[in-house]
Amino acid sequence: MSNASRILPLELRAVTFETERHRLIKEMSFQLAAEGRTIILGSNGAGKSLLLRLCHGLIRPSQGEIIWQGAAGRDPKHFQAMVFQRPVMLRRSAAANIHFPLSIRGIPRSSRRHVIEEALRLVGLGRFSRTPAHLLSIGEQQRLALARAWALKPQILFLDEPTANLDPAATHVIEEVIAEMDRAGTKIVMTTHDLGQARRLADEIMFIHRGRLLEKAPAAAFFDCPQNDMARSFLRGELLWWQRRELTP
Amino acid sequence: MSDIGSAFATAFALIVQGDTHLGEIVLLSLQVSVGAVIIASVIGLPLGAAVAMFRFPGRSVIAVVLNALMGLPPVVVGLIVYLLLSRAGPFGTLGLLFTPTAMVIAQIVLVTPLIAALARQVIEDMWTEYEEQLRSFGTSTGRSLRVLLWDGRYSLLIVVLAGFGRAIAEVGAVMIVGGNIDHATRVMTTAIALEVSKGDIALALGLGIVLVALSIAVNGVAFVLRRTVAPGRAR
Numbered sequence: 246m247s248n249a250s251r252i253l254p255l256e257l258r259a260v261t262f263e264t265e266r267h268r269l270i271k272e273m274s275f276q277l278a279a280e281g282r283t284i285i286l287g288s289n290g291a292g293k294s295l296l297l298r299l300c301h302g303l304i305r306p307s308q309g310e311i312i313w314q315g316a317a318g319r320d321p322k323h324f325q326a327m328v329f330q331r332p333v334m335l336r337r338s339a340a341a342n343i344h345f346p347l348s349i350r351g352i353p354r355s356s357r358r359h360v361i362e363e364a365l366r367l368v369g370l371g372r373f374s375r376t377p378a379h380l381l382s383i384g385e386q387q388r389l390a391l392a393r394a395w396a397l398k399p400q401i402l403f404l405d406e407p408t409a410n411l412d413p414a415a416t417h418v419i420e421e422v423i424a425e426m427d428r429a430g431t432k433i434v435m436t437t438h439d440l441g442q443a444r445r446l447a448d449e450i451m452f453i454h455r456g457r458l459l460e461k462a463p464a465a466a467f468f469d470c471p472q473n474d475m476a477r478s479f480l481r482g483e484l485l486w487w488q489r490r491e492l493t494p
Numbered sequence: 495m496s497d498i499g500s501a502f503a504t505a506f507a508l509i510v511q512g513d514t515h516l517g518e519i520v521l522l523s524l525q526v527s528v529g530a531v532i533i534a535s536v537i538g539l540p541l542g543a544a545v546a547m548f549r550f551p552g553r554s555v556i557a558v559v560l561n562a563l564m565g566l567p568p569v570v571v572g573l574i575v576y577l578l579l580s581r582a583g584p585f586g587t588l589g590l591l592f593t594p595t596a597m598v599i600a601q602i603v604l605v606t607p608l609i610a611a612l613a614r615q616v617i618e619d620m621w622t623e624y625e626e627q628l629r630s631f632g633t634s635t636g637r638s639l640r641v642l643l644w645d646g647r648y649s650l651l652i653v654v655l656a657g658f659g660r661a662i663a664e665v666g667a668v669m670i671v672g673g674n675i676d677h678a679t680r681v682m683t684t685a686i687a688l689e690v691s692k693g694d695i696a697l698a699l700g701l702g703i704v705l706v707a708l709s710i711a712v713n714g715v716a717f718v719l720r721r722t723v724a725p726g727r728a729r
Contacts, residue, residue, distance in 0.1 A: 303626055325630075333624060345641075
């Protein structure tokens with residue numbers, strides 16, 4: 246994957262997302278580099294999922310711009326993939342679940358079969374190729390969802406709390422595949438509220454709270470000495486309340 | 495009680511002897527209703543899916559109207575189609591009134607809203623689940639609609655069967671636009687109505703039994719079909 250053909254870096258300029266009553270993402274500006282694993286940390290309701298959906302283009306910002314700096318006129322959609330918190334399985338076999346997006350993205354017929362086999366093997370689902378996807382366990386479904394994303398060979402992969410409902414064994418497989426994709430040069434952007442997972446995976450941390458980006462730092466620096474007081478509280482495992490003053494008496 | 499006893503005897507006799515007149519009536523019933531349901535499905539399923547998927551002004555109005563039309567009285571549908579097809583009506587020159595084609599048209603009008611309304615419900619639930627994932631893949635709208643119809647096929651089969659049930663069982667519409675003409679537009683329900691009015695309760699009941707048996711058979715076939723093609727789902 247040469248740098249010239251990449252749609253990254255991704256830049257957000259003062260992106261705001263609001264519904265009729267609430268501003269849920271507030272004037273976020275940042276840039277995501279073409280490589281590495283960026284983990285978005287924050288408590289429930291901080292806006293992590295919304296931010297991923299904005300970046301992935303599933304929802305439009307109310308204000309601000311989302312710019313794929315390397316897109317060069319190409320449709321950035323075709324170079325991305327996303328894994329959702331609850332895996333969405335098409336009502337067909339595991340193999341057909343991977344085949345579908347391959348055909349959508351125009352992957353040549355001749356290579357699809359090979360890619361599908363490889364993807365299923367990667368997540369340890371080789372023998373379930375013909376099993377209807379909805380009969381798989383939730384952990385197996387999430388592995389299949391990840392295999393499906395992997396098969397698309399995206400330049401950037403968004404993951405929205407992919408292991409939130411999974412047991413440690415399934416979580417381990419997911420994290421292994423994520424690491425594998427990172428090594429292959431795929432940009433990883435993942436949300437989690439699991440600090441242990443963030444420590445295991447992150448190259449870079451973005452800490453968000455109440456729709457604002459409070460800190461964006463290399464993982465080592467963030468975990469050593471977070472600059473933001475809310476982030477410090479979060480790392481100490483304190484509950485984050487809406488009001489800052491209630492936090493630090 | 496003797497009526498019921500002789501009714502079963504009559505029905506049994508009619509079926510076993512392979513009565514050609516009965517066969518003719520049953521065949522026409524099936525042709526008309528199956529034809530109508532196929533065409534109504536071709537219109538109603540994508541229509542229901544479209545209402546489920548697209549946000550457009552007046553969408554909820556359409557949903558309400560479709561739900562209301564599910565209960566459309568067959569006689570009223572018959573009357574409207576009759577007026578449209580009669581000599582003085584806009585399609586009078588086609589000469590369709592009192593033909594099986596007219597009966598098919600009436601049943602299409604009757605069944606399409608039912609299929610569309612039920613399909614909308616099925617598809618809407620699936621779309622809620624699928625939408626973001628399909629958009630994430632970059633699936634076009636038309637392709638998404640086909641995916642929903644295909645992935646919802648087992649539930650939609652029940653929807654189509656409900657449509658068939660309504661079509662094969664109704665009397666009012668086919669009576670008015672078909673005219674219940676012997677050897678031409680007589681179907682099971684209109685034949686039953688006629689035999690009752692003539693006082694031949696036994697024959698009417700016999701026909702009724704055939705009708706119910708047919709309905710059970712169609713649903714049974716669908717159930718077995720669903721079970722064999724979808725292991726693990728129909729249980």
